[in-house]
Amino acid sequence: MKQLVSFLLVAALGAxxxxxxxxxxxxxxGSADTSPPVARINGSPISRDFYEFYIKGITGKSSAELxxxxxxxxxxxxxxxxxxxxxxxxxxxxxxxxxxxxxxLSRLNVLEQAVSDSYLKNRKPGEQELRAEYETQIGQMPKxxxxxxxxxxxxxxxAQKIIERLEKGEKFEExxxxxxxxxxxxxGGDLGWFTPDRMVPAFSGAVMxxxxxxxxxxxxxxxxxxHIIQLVDTREVTPPAYDQVKSRLEQVVQAKxxxxxxxxLMRTAKIERLDxxxxxxxxxxxxxxxxxxxxxxxxxxx
Numbered sequence: 001m002k003q004l005v006s007f008l009l010v011a012a013l014g015a016x017x018x019x020x021x022x023x024x025x026x027x028x029x030g031s032a033d034t035s036p037p038v039a040r041i042n043g044s045p046i047s048r049d050f051y052e053f054y055i056k057g058i059t060g061k062s063s064a065e066l067x068x069x070x071x072x073x074x075x076x077x078x079x080x081x082x083x084x085x086x087x088x089x090x091x092x093x094x095x096x097x098x099x100x101x102x103x104x105l106s107r108l109n110v111l112e113q114a115v116s117d118s119y120l121k122n123r124k125p126g127e128q129e130l131r132a133e134y135e136t137q138i139g140q141m142p143k144x145x146x147x148x149x150x151x152x153x154x155x156x157x158x159a160q161k162i163i164e165r166l167e168k169g170e171k172f173e174e175x176x177x178x179x180x181x182x183x184x185x186x187x188g189g190d191l192g193w194f195t196p197d198r199m200v201p202a203f204s205g206a207v208m209x210x211x212x213x214x215x216x217x218x219x220x221x222x223x224x225x226x227h228i229i230q231l232v233d234t235r236e237v238t239p240p241a242y243d244q245v246k247s248r249l250e251q252v253v254q255a256k257x258x259x260x261x262x263x264x265l266m267r268t269a270k271i272e273r274l275d276x277x278x279x280x281x282x283x284x285x286x287x288x289x290x291x292x293x294x295x296x297x298x299x300x301x302x
Contacts, residue, residue, distance in 0.1 A: 041082055210230075
């Protein structure tokens with residue numbers, strides 16, 4: 001119960017902040033909300049629909065499905081959040097520091113999501129679109145996975161000395177255990193199987209230039225230090241089955257459709273970029289790729 005009350009308070013504050021209009025008291029229902037109030041605070045109502053929206057967003061249920069204690073906790077926290085937000089406005093905090101920008105960004109995010117939902121409502125991707133996207137994604141996938149080990153040290157001279165020790169016959173795994181400062185040292189520097197996009201470019205480039213059982217004869221520098229890398233083996237990447245990624249493909253196709261819609265709005269708008277440094281190339285990928293890990297990280301061994 002205590003956990004629910006705490007969660008309700010945090011969610012209430014976020015919900016009210018996102019809905020707060022500039023220069024006024026926090027809104028607790030849209031302008032078209034004519035539902036009866038569940039409470040009034042200093043004459044300002046909290047509407048039934050807003051209360052139900054809040055409950056649904058937190059629990060996935062209606063208030064009728066909660067216990068009386070849970071319903072009371074939810075209402076108390078909405079009241080508390082409204083009072084706190086009203087005090088913030090009285091104190092001018094809605095116009096100080098980063099708060100105005102956070103409120104503006106919250107509003108932009110909510111409205112963008114509303115437009116996206118409306119635009120895409122009747123534009124569900126068909127099977128042909130999904131299959132075409134699947135082939136595109138498969139074509140962009142790396143063709144090989146790499147299994148490698150590495151030894152990470154702080155300086156180039158020390159890395160070069162380790163290479164000299166390797167050339168004299170010392171085992172890579174043993175040197176990794178003794179000298180590497182990477183967590184993978186406990187497994188002899190083993191990073192498991194990975195695709196190049198999971199590693200920083202300098203590391204990936206060095207791995208792809210090796211043949212199985214070869215190691216780098218010059219230290220490889222990244223922002224994390226100096227690496228000596230050994231390629232253990234390579235194997236072809238097995239693409240996921242269409243049915244396995246179909247739901248993800250739907251998201252990608254929908255995102256591309258909405259991106260095209262937003263691009264068209266930009267093309268037909270009068271836009272003046274007054275910041276010269278920010279007025280350069282504005283080309284961006286249609287759909288942002290997931291961020292790759294910033295550093296080599298151990299992967300499960302297969």
